[in-house]
């Protein structure tokens with residue numbers, strides 16, 4: 001949907017990562033940018049997609065000459081200590097212009113549930129030292145992740161990443177999309193006043209554009225630090241491609257303006273995303289980002305792509321289109337895969353299944369009060385119906401949906417129909433949903449306008465399954481998972497137009513195992 005339309009629619013093992021002081025001191029001297037060796041590693045280091053025995057390590061080499069064409073050999077090391085004296089695995093890999101000089105290694109042979117340190121070097125010049133952690137394969141009593149989305153560079157400082165980087169209690173950072181925005185400067189937030197104009201200043205369309213855009217974002221010191229300290233588990237949303245993307249196009253893709261054909265642009269956006277993100281790449285052809293992570297016997301984290309494989313959005317007045325049972329948000333293969341994942345998690349009696357995905361699943365449209373957001377699950381009711389049918393039929397319990405996109409904070413019970421057959425005590429709820437706010441993107445006009453407070457009050461009254469709402473603040477969620485309880489704590493940056501790592505606590509909700517119901521903590 002256009003930005004105007006988006007705004008219109010809305011108007012209608014906890015301490016195991018604690019660092020010894022000596023290590024903190026060491027890292028303080030080695031912060032990206034402060035390192036004398038920063039010239040070849042200007043975009044920092046990152047890790048991601050932790051499994052029990054392996055993890056993706058990432059960096060990018062800045063070539064000596066911008067026009068460099070020769071492959072560059074890069075050594076990597078991963079070890080058990082912060083000074084990399086006890087290396088457990090190492091190797092040499094090559095990067096080249098064909099992959100924008102990004103480096104991705106799937107470091108294997110690691111021990112589950114263990115903190116590691118890693119670095120890259122070229123000709124004796126070393127990258128910053130990163131820290132990461134494998135997921136456990138059994139016996140986990142606690143998992144703690146930060147849930148983030150919607151990091152728009154010109155709209156504000158990445159204070160949220162700075163706040164997260166200060167934490168010592170996370171196993172991973174789960175990013176559910178809009179890691180970059182494709183817009184040109186001033187089209188959706190202006191960065192001139194705070195010296196945050198993204199490259200290229202125009203809209204990103206080509207492979208070179210998307211690569212330059214990721215490079216801009218990765219020069220941000222707060223984002224670099226978050227990547228350096230925690231593994232990411234990421235999926236994309238529309239803005240890694242173009243606003244309101246679907247499999248065959250996007251609202252913000254305009255061939256008549258010289259933007260070329262969609263297939264080329266989509267392939268470019270996907271290639272740049274894989275190059276720059278610490279994601280384990282699928283061997284399947286085409287776009288394939290959905291994947292599952294098991295956190296010991298405590299939780300399964302199922303990551304969906306509801307963006308790159310979906311059918312086109314329809315108008316919110318197109319009743320026949322909305323009701324069309326053939327329309328899909330994820331494609332038949334991913335849907336079957338998702339059902340397999342949920343079923344397997346249930347059959348293994350895993351206490352929690354976490355479903356990381358992009359858009360709000362809980363029904364929020366109330367015809368006659370405001371329009372349906374047809375870019376969300378509300379715009380694909382048949383698809384949502386199939387998922388809820390499956391949850392009910394297969395008795396899927398303890399499902400927590402993790403969502404971004406909304407640029408506002410929400411907590412929901414998920415009943416089939418909030419206005420019929422659901423009680424606010426949780427009866428009739430099939431799952432719960434936690435929606436993280438934006439890192440820096442502007443909040444919906446509905447809540448940020450002069451009538452925002454009244455709008456929020458009206459929404460609270462209209463939605464019996466709504467358990468938490470903050471319409472305006474930028475921040476993130478810490479999700480704390482134990483065998484009997486999932487707890488969601490929202491944290492907010494006081495002002496993203498001022499660079500600061502300060503944060504304030506927001507709401508807190510808990511879901512007891514077996515309840516499918518969110519309550520105040």
Ligand SMILES: [Fe+2]
Pocket residue numbers: 149150151177178239405406407438441
């Ligand atoms: Fe967003």
